Amino acid sequence: MLRDITLGQYYPTDSVLHRLDPRVKLLGTIVFLLSLFLFQNFTGYIIATVFLVSMILLSRVPFSFMVRGLKAVVILLAITVLINLFATPGIPLVSFWKFTITKEGIRSAAFMMLRLIYLIIGSSIMTLTTTPKNLTDGMEKSLSPLSKIKVPVHEIAMMMSIALSFIPILLEETDKIMKAQMARGADFESGNLFKRIKNMVPLLVPLFISAFRRANDLALAMEARCYQGGNGRTKMKPLKYHLRDLAAYLILALYLAATIVLPRIPALKL
Amino acid sequence: MSLIINHVSYYYNKNTAMEIKALDDVSFKIEDGEFLALIGQTGCGKSTLVQHLNGLLKPHEGAIYFNGENIADKDFDLHTYRGKVGLVFQYPEHQLFEEDVFTDVCFGPKNLGLPQSEVELRAYEALKQVGIADEYFYQSPFDLSGGEKRRVAIAGVLAMKPEVLILDEPTAGLDPKGRDDLLHLIRNLHDKNGITVILVTHSMDDVAAFADRILVMNAGQLVFDDEPRNVFANEEYLNRIGLSVPEVTRIMHLLYQKGLPVRQDAITIEEGLQACLEILR
Numbered sequence: 234m235l236r237d238i239t240l241g242q243y244y245p246t247d248s249v250l251h252r253l254d255p256r257v258k259l260l261g262t263i264v265f266l267l268s269l270f271l272f273q274n275f276t277g278y279i280i281a282t283v284f285l286v287s288m289i290l291l292s293r294v295p296f297s298f299m300v301r302g303l304k305a306v307v308i309l310l311a312i313t314v315l316i317n318l319f320a321t322p323g324i325p326l327v328s329f330w331k332f333t334i335t336k337e338g339i340r341s342a343a344f345m346m347l348r349l350i351y352l353i354i355g356s357s358i359m360t361l362t363t364t365p366k367n368l369t370d371g372m373e374k375s376l377s378p379l380s381k382i383k384v385p386v387h388e389i390a391m392m393m394s395i396a397l398s399f400i401p402i403l404l405e406e407t408d409k410i411m412k413a414q415m416a417r418g419a420d421f422e423s424g425n426l427f428k429r430i431k432n433m434v435p436l437l438v439p440l441f442i443s444a445f446r447r448a449n450d451l452a453l454a455m456e457a458r459c460y461q462g463g464n465g466r467t468k469m470k471p472l473k474y475h476l477r478d479l480a481a482y483l484i485l486a487l488y489l490a491a492t493i494v495l496p497r498i499p500a501l502k503l
Numbered sequence: 504m505s506l507i508i509n510h511v512s513y514y515y516n517k518n519t520a521m522e523i524k525a526l527d528d529v530s531f532k533i534e535d536g537e538f539l540a541l542i543g544q545t546g547c548g549k550s551t552l553v554q555h556l557n558g559l560l561k562p563h564e565g566a567i568y569f570n571g572e573n574i575a576d577k578d579f580d581l582h583t584y585r586g587k588v589g590l591v592f593q594y595p596e597h598q599l600f601e602e603d604v605f606t607d608v609c610f611g612p613k614n615l616g617l618p619q620s621e622v623e624l625r626a627y628e629a630l631k632q633v634g635i636a637d638e639y640f641y642q643s644p645f646d647l648s649g650g651e652k653r654r655v656a657i658a659g660v661l662a663m664k665p666e667v668l669i670l671d672e673p674t675a676g677l678d679p680k681g682r683d684d685l686l687h688l689i690r691n692l693h694d695k696n697g698i699t700v701i702l703v704t705h706s707m708d709d710v711a712a713f714a715d716r717i718l719v720m721n722a723g724q725l726v727f728d729d730e731p732r733n734v735f736a737n738e739e740y741l742n743r744i745g746l747s748v749p750e751v752t753r754i755m756h757l758l759y760q761k762g763l764p765v766r767q768d769a770i771t772i773e774e775g776l777q778a779c780l781e782i783l784r
Contacts, residue, residue, distance in 0.1 A: 246520060295520075412559045413598040416590040417659055418582060418614025435610065438600035442645070 242302070242360040248293040250362040254478045255371025261485050262359045268489060269348050269355075272496035278347055280491050285351060294361045302357040303350060310349055317342035365397035374472050380463075387463025395451070403444060410439045504666050504699065506533040506556065506588070510565035513551055517563065525551040527723040528565070533667070533701070538693050540710040540731075541703045543720035544745035549703050550593070552720070553669050556701070557590040586615045589665030593672050595656035599644040604635065604655050607644050611663040622662075629662035630655070633688060650681035654688075661692070667699040668692060674706070686713065711735070711749040711770040719746070732768050751775035 250258070269281060289296060303310075323337030360368070373390035380386045411421065414435045421432055495501055513526040525548045533539065543549050554560045555567060558574050558581045566573045574584060592598065601607035608626040617625070630640065633654040639647065644655055657673070670689065674682040690713060693700045704710060710717060710731060717734045719727035721744040727734045735741070735748045738756060747753070748770075755767045755778060765782055769775040 244520065409592065410598055412554065413592045413595065414610075415559060416557055416585055416592070417598075417611040418585055418663065419610070420582070420614070435598075435600045439598055443597055 242357060243364050244294045244298055244361045246293050248291060248362065249477065250288065250292040250358070252477065253362075253481055254472055254474055255363050255367040256375050256472065257478045257481045257485075258359050258363055259368075259371050259375060261481065262356055264485050264489055265355045266352055268492040269351055271492050273344065274496050274502055276498075276501045277492055277496040278344070280488070280495060281351060284488050285355060288358055289354070292358055292362050294358070298361060299354050299357050302353050306349070306353060310346060313349060314342045314346050317345050366394060369394040369397065370468075370472060385463075387466070391463075399444075399447070402447070403440070406443050407436065407440055410436055410443075504535045504587075505568075505570060506667065507568040508532070508552075508555070508565075509568065511552075511555060511562040511567065512564040513548075513555065513560060513562055515551075524723050526555070526562070529720075529723075529725045530565075531718060531725060531728050533699060535666075535699060536693075536697055537699050538690075538713055538715045539699075539701045539718060540714035540716070541701060541718045541720065542705070542707070542710060542746060547720045547744075548723040549720055550671055553590065553671055553701070553703060556667075556669055557588050558584055559590070583615070586611070586663040587665055588667045589660040589663055589669065591657050591660050591668070591670045591673060593675060594653075595660075595673075596644075596649065596652035598659075599652060599656055602643060603641045604644050604647070605630070605640040607655065608658045608662050611659050615663060625662045625664060626658070629658040632661060632692070633658045634684070650677055650684075653677065653681070653685070657685075657688075665698065667701065669701040669703070671703045672705065673702070674704070674709070689713070707735070707747055707749045708751075711752075719744075731770055735770050736768065 265281075265284070271277065289299065318334055318338045319332050321335055321338035321341050323335035325333045325335050326339070327334045363371070369390045372393070373386055376384070376386045376390075415421070419432065419435055421429070421436070423429075424432065508529060508531050511526055511529045512524065515521075515523045515525050527548075529548075529552060541549050541552070551560065555562060558567075561575045566575060568574070569584060569588070572579055574581065599607050601610065605623075605626055608629055609622050612622040612625045635651065635654055635658065639651070644652060647655065653673070657670075660668070668689075673689070674685055677685065686709060689700060689702065692698045702709070702714065714731055717727060717729060717731050718725060719734060719741070726744070727737075735752050738748045738752070741748060748756075751772055751774070752767070752770050755765050755769050755775060758765050758779075759767055763782060766778045769778045
């Protein structure tokens, strides 16, 4: 049942992208997302597509896994496309009743759709290839300069990683309690909205109790091991840059330069 | 009542990179009034199997037949079935949720759609069976001790009057007295009320003392389905799959290796004593 949900979305396999330093992937994702807003013509999209497709291939994550993330935003996509299609002024192509589709409308709808899809696939490549633990490590390290101005970077990262590691635990717990109540004849699937909400009580009460119990146990276990926050704390596996990370930064820089420069060369304006 | 498990296989995370075969072609049959023990290392598929028996999981391959009907069929009444095959999960006290003990125990029979008077009668009987005194009935279940909570949770399943009772490691985390009480309760349910019992456990001594038949699982496969005595004759193999034999059997084997010609098929303390007396005579 709930075990089939792939939350946190990490896909365990061995690829170059999996081995990259999480900081590279964080910056890379940000660069890719920003780059999508730097151009308005086909040349830019061709560069972005080439880059994205090579990343997908490099990640060795099945494409079907990436598309899964799109399902959640299908409605948003549809609305954006429709608004762009009908509300962009320009040379009319087809018109019926009060609606007109313009050449510019088709163009901007297509661009907008591509941009949204790329945004989602681009960011899911990061979560699919990076364990939550690595991701928070990378964030902590990248944001560590902020601790100079008294931002509790370590604490925020710790809370994030605890929250992330609790997601599967709580999902499993939910699954277990749900099954235990179903074994006692509980019904979570039928009835109207009000009845369904009422039927959730046998699930929610034990779940909250167990979440509090676990939080309490974890706090005690951390204190018993003298956890005092980030001061003077060292890492078992400190993040270190390798040659491949530098190469990745170089590729990123080239990509960024390409998306800025190429679409602006008059001969390549498509 | 008959329950047939026919070539059942089950996968977790089917069709992904994380696919695990949790059950691998498992077949056996449960007869009326049996006391079965299900043993195996942690992660061998016991809990998965047990959830199949109660219809919570549906097999990917194979089928389970209750009195000849496939329980995965669309028109099979799973709701009533779950009342007939009661499942007590590991740490069942975590499923308690009502304001008081009595109402919590009423939850199961109420879900079966019985009239209120019958529901209350069953809850009362079940609580009496597990030895919860009247003065606890209207207390919050969260105020009870661990052992009491567990008994209340078991009463919650018993109140549905199951024909088959499956208990997944019911004694985990209990003190020795709590353990003994609970095992005697289970034995009574089997002997007096004629309930078919399937006990998932890690204690070989309990298995030897109670079970008529043992199912041994390893890596999703059913490797033994036999009487305790026959199963425990394979000490070496059991050790290899992370299990052991009862203490007494172990001692008999060691005595034999030291040169005492004792019988080696003793699995309970009484039998061990007999075996020792035999060679002393």
